[in-house]
Structure formats: C-alpha cells, structure tokens
Amino acid sequence: MSSLVLTIWLVSLTKRLVRRAAQPPDSRDRLLAAAAARFAAGGFAGTSVDAIAAAARVNKAMIYYHFGSKAALYREILRDMFGAVAVRARAAAASAVPPEDKIRAFVEAIAFEADARPHFPPIWFREIAEEGRHLDAATVRNIASVVTALEAIIKEGVSARRFRPMNPVLVHAGIIGPLLLYFASGRMRQRLGRGGVTGASRLRREEIVAHVQRVALAMLEGRQS
Amino acid sequence: MSSLVLTIWLVSLTKRLVRRAAQPPDSRDRLLAAAAARFAAGGFAGTSVDAIAAAARVNKAMIYYHFGSKAALYREILRDMFGAVAVRARAAAASAVPPEDKIRAFVEAIAFEADARPHFPPIWFREIAEEGRHLDAATVRNIASVVTALEAIIKEGVSARRFRPMNPVLVHAGIIGPLLLYFASGRMRQRLGRGGVTGASRLRREEIVAHVQRVALAMLEGRQS
DNA sequence: GTCTATAAATAGATAGAC
DNA sequence: GTCTATCTATTTATAGAC
Missing domain, CATH: 1.10.10.60 (Homeodomain-like)
Incomplete structure (x- = not known):
C-alpha cells in the first residue's frame, strides 16, 4: 500500500475520531x-x-x-424497524433446516427484533390501531414480506407432508399477536402483578417464545380437527 | 293497571319521543x-x-x-369498554358448563365485545403501547378481573384433571393477542391482500375465533410437552 | 342545555447568525 | 453542523349570553 493512501486514510480516521470525541x-x-x-x-x-x-x-x-419534518423522521424509524424484521423473517424461511425448525426460527426472529428494538412492539401495535396511516409503500411491502416468508415455510411443510394447509394470515396472527403483546406489555404486566394477577410479573421471555413455537407447530401439524 | 299510572307513563313516553325528535x-x-x-x-x-x-x-x-375535560371523556370510554369485557369474561367463568366450554365461552366473550364495540381492540392496543397511562384504578381492576376469570377456569379444569396447570397470563396472551390483532387490523389486512398476501382479505371472524379456541384448549389439555 | 368568542398554552416549522 | 429567536396554526379550556 502506498504511503499516500495510508496517510489519507489516517487523516480521515483521525477526523472521524475527533468528531466523535466532540x-x-x-x-x-x-x-x-x-x-x-x-x-x-x-x-x-x-x-x-x-x-x-x-x-x-x-x-x-x-x-x-x-x-x-417530524413525519419524515417517523417514517425513517418505521422503515428501519420493518426492514430489519423482514430481513430476519426471510432469513428464517431461507435457511437449510426442516420446516418445523423454520417455524421456530421465524418465532425467534420476531422475538429477537423485539429485544434488539424495544420500540418495535409498541409502534407496531400503534400502527395497527392507526390502520397503517403512516406506512409508505416500501414499508407495506416489508410487512407483506414477513407474512409471505411465513407462507413459504408453510407451503414447504405441506409439500413435505409435515404440515396441513393453513391460512398464513391465521398462523401469523397466532404468532405475532401473543409475542407483541408480551413484549409491549412489560410495565402493564407488573402493574397487574401488583394488583394480584397470578404469574403476571413472573412470565419469562423464554416461556412465551417456547409457548408460541409449540402452539404454531401444534396447529400446523394438525393433531386435532 | 289504573288509568292514572297509564297516563303518567304515556306523558313520559311522549316527552322522551319529542326530545328524541328534536x-x-x-x-x-x-x-x-x-x-x-x-x-x-x-x-x-x-x-x-x-x-x-x-x-x-x-x-x-x-x-x-x-x-x-377531554381526559375525563376518554376515561369514561375506557371504563365502559373494560367494564363490559370484564362482565362478559366473568360470566363465561361462572356459567354451569364444563371447563372446556368455559374456555370457548371466554374466547367468544372477547370476540363478542370486539363486535359490539369496534373501538375496543384498537384502544386496547393503544393502551398497551402507552403502558396504561390513561387507566384509572377501577379500569385496572377490570382488566385484572378478565385475567382472573381465565385463571379460575384453568384452576377448575386442573382440579377436574382435564387441564394441566399453566400460567394464566400466558394463556391470556395466546387468546387476546391473536383476537385483538384480527379485529383491529381489518383495513390493514385488506391493504396486505391487495399487496398479494394470500388469504389476508379472506380470513373470516369464525375462523379466527375457532382457531383461538382450539389453540387454547390444545395447550391446556397438554397433548404435547 | 346550547352556543359564540376568546384566552392561554403548545405545536411544527423556518430564518439567519455563527 | 449547531443554535437562537420567532412565526403561524392549532390545541384545550373557559366565560358568559341565550
């Protein structure tokens, strides 16, 4: 590497470090x-x-x-949030594991993003209540691709004769609903716990994730009606 | 019936009708x-x-x-909403049917209120996101009594050796999450349906209610780990 | 019970100096 | 990139006539 290139790189690094210190x-x-x-x-x-x-x-x-503008700042957050969820959901669908494990990975993907971005469950709830008024076309496509990823997993399982056919939106609601509710309601659960509701403050992240994974698989494997 | 009573009744009825016309x-x-x-x-x-x-x-x-005030008007709506849900949930728990049917009735109670008060699912979602900032003590008690009613059903089923013990908050999340999501997301689902998500606009109320009933019972009857 | 007019505070947004 | 000062619209809420 020429010393000129090295110098330029050092100068630019120094500038960045100085700016960060300030x-x-x-x-x-x-x-x-x-x-x-x-x-x-x-x-x-x-x-x-x-x-x-x-x-x-x-x-x-x-x-x-x-x-x-304030609205543009909000849209930026929505884009980042749903973009990250969509990437992780597609990764779960694309991995080289059996469909059962893909369902588990899909559930874990949602939980992972809820941990990584604690603003994500409440904002998703709010956007649902608001009927997606703030969502731009790119973000709607990202949300759609989360459901589409789940649909692909289900289809794969059906082809392999391990799942029975189910409406992906129904499965999606069964996964996303309880998960978002859990992650968004931390403070509310503590309040209910102090009000005497058994197990409200005791419920742990691993329990709800495992529960949702079991529920989704039980429905897809169709052991009952 | 004396004609005096009849006359008084007629006068009061007329007054009410006149007021209504105005x-x-x-x-x-x-x-x-x-x-x-x-x-x-x-x-x-x-x-x-x-x-x-x-x-x-x-x-x-x-x-x-x-x-x-605006806040007092909002609190009035919350009180009515959660009061009605609590009454209906307690009724499901108190009826004289087997615990399996009580679980089904509990799910139907939530769905019934979502139909009767379409503002209820979005407002509940918003209050969760807001960490219950607008909830007064009476409303928190009403919400707690919804979970408590579910807990009573589970306990009864466990005593009758038909259910296994489960955290009521976990069961509650599995029921309330998908139901609220379905009822609050009508417009959003149609938008996703136009965006090519299979079954988004097709999903019917009876399907999701039956699904949630089956899921809750499958977990409580504990056919898998 | 109903309405008009208005007070008082707060909102989103911009101009322009540094 | 950062900051102060400010404009304009909108907000909740009230006073007081009818």
Whole structure:
C-alpha cells in the first residue's frame, strides 16, 4: 500500500475520531434513538419535536436539518424497524433446516427484533390501531414480506407432508399477536402483578417464545380437527 | 293497571319521543359514540376535541359541560369498554358448563365485545403501547378481573384433571393477542391482500375465533410437552 | 342545555447568525 | 453542523349570553 493512501486514510480516521470525541454519537443517530423511544411510548401525535430533541440532547432545529419534518423522521424509524424484521423473517424461511425448525426460527426472529428494538412492539401495535396511516409503500411491502416468508415455510411443510394447509394470515396472527403483546406489555404486566394477577410479573421471555413455537407447530401439524 | 299510572307513563313516553325528535340521540351519547370512534382511529393525543364535536355534530363546549375535560371523556370510554369485557369474561367463568366450554365461552366473550364495540381492540392496543397511562384504578381492576376469570377456569379444569396447570397470563396472551390483532387490523389486512398476501382479505371472524379456541384448549389439555 | 368568542398554552416549522 | 429567536396554526379550556 502506498504511503499516500495510508496517510489519507489516517487523516480521515483521525477526523472521524475527533468528531466523535466532540459529540460522541452522531446527532442524527441520537435523534433516531430518542425518537424511537418517544414515539413508542407516546405515539406519533403524542410526541412533540421538542420532547424528541430534549431526549436526544440535541437542538430541535437538527430534526429539520437531518430529516426535514417530524413525519419524515417517523417514517425513517418505521422503515428501519420493518426492514430489519423482514430481513430476519426471510432469513428464517431461507435457511437449510426442516420446516418445523423454520417455524421456530421465524418465532425467534420476531422475538429477537423485539429485544434488539424495544420500540418495535409498541409502534407496531400503534400502527395497527392507526390502520397503517403512516406506512409508505416500501414499508407495506416489508410487512407483506414477513407474512409471505411465513407462507413459504408453510407451503414447504405441506409439500413435505409435515404440515396441513393453513391460512398464513391465521398462523401469523397466532404468532405475532401473543409475542407483541408480551413484549409491549412489560410495565402493564407488573402493574397487574401488583394488583394480584397470578404469574403476571413472573412470565419469562423464554416461556412465551417456547409457548408460541409449540402452539404454531401444534396447529400446523394438525393433531386435532 | 289504573288509568292514572297509564297516563303518567304515556306523558313520559311522549316527552322522551319529542326530545328524541328534536335532537335524536342525547348529546352526551352522541359525544361518547363519536369520541370512541375517533380515539380508536387516532389515539388520545391524535384526536382533538374539535374533531370529536364535529363528528358528533355537537357543539364543542358540550364536551366540557358533560365530561369536564377531554381526559375525563376518554376515561369514561375506557371504563365502559373494560367494564363490559370484564362482565362478559366473568360470566363465561361462572356459567354451569364444563371447563372446556368455559374456555370457548371466554374466547367468544372477547370476540363478542370486539363486535359490539369496534373501538375496543384498537384502544386496547393503544393502551398497551402507552403502558396504561390513561387507566384509572377501577379500569385496572377490570382488566385484572378478565385475567382472573381465565385463571379460575384453568384452576377448575386442573382440579377436574382435564387441564394441566399453566400460567394464566400466558394463556391470556395466546387468546387476546391473536383476537385483538384480527379485529383491529381489518383495513390493514385488506391493504396486505391487495399487496398479494394470500388469504389476508379472506380470513373470516369464525375462523379466527375457532382457531383461538382450539389453540387454547390444545395447550391446556397438554397433548404435547 | 346550547352556543359564540376568546384566552392561554403548545405545536411544527423556518430564518439567519455563527 | 449547531443554535437562537420567532412565526403561524392549532390545541384545550373557559366565560358568559341565550
């Protein structure tokens, strides 16, 4: 490697490090993280740009500098969120394992994203309630591809005579519904637990994931009607 | 029946009919109905009192006359909603049928309320996402009693050696999650259906209810690990 | 019970200096 | 890229006439 190239690379690295030292995470990333958390807790309408800027400890005008509008910032979060879920769901469908394991991997994929992006379950719930008013065409395609990935797994299982045919949307609801409910309701469950509901605060992540995996497989393997 | 009683009854009936003719449903009821629909579609923060008043075709000041504030109007809707669900869930648990039928009745109770109050699934989703910020103590008790009713059914089934012991919150999530998702996502499913997702617009109410009933019973009867 | 007018606070967004 | 100051529209809520 020529010393010129090395020098250029060193200079650019130094610049980046200096910038990071001055304002640790990039203001754009800080805004994305803060906005995701605030939108999850308060919804699009319930979250002001002032609140986002304060949570990110960034000047409000930076939202308009980076994203152009509050709505565009929100769309960016939706795109990232559903994009990541779609990638992981497609990966589960494409892996080289038996269909039963693909169903388990699909369930785990949703749970993984709920852990990686805690804003994802509440925001998904809100978007459902809102009838997808904020979703752009690309995001709708991503959501559709999650269901399509599940459909492909089911079809494969049916071809291999291990599953019986089922409406993929029905299976999807049986998986996504309980999982999102669990991940989005942490605080609510604790409140119910203090109110005397047995097992509300005790329910663990591995239990619900295993439960949803068993339920989905039991239905697909069709041991009852 | 004395003619005096008859006359009093006729006069009161006439008064009511005249009032109804002048302003068909009571302005209070119109506001409650309009607010429920708007809060479901837009959330608490996303719905203005102007929008509610316009939808109810009632003057905005009537909201403050009848309810005192936007928040109090919203709480009134939550109280009615969760009160009705709790009553119906407890009725399912208290009926004189075998535990299997009580589970089926519990599922049907949720579905019945989702039909009777279409604002109920989206608003429940929103309250979960919001971590129950708008819920007063009475409403939290009502929600808890829904889970408690389910717990009583499970315990009865366990005593009768027909169910195995299960965390009621887990069973609850498996029932409520898919049901709310189905009832809240009508428009979203149609959009996915147009986007090419198989069976998205085809899925019928009776299918999902029967599915959730079977799933809950399969888990409780414990034919697999 | 119903309505108009308006107060008071907060919202999203922009201009322009640095 | 960052910040201050500010414009404009909208928000919840109330006062007071009818």
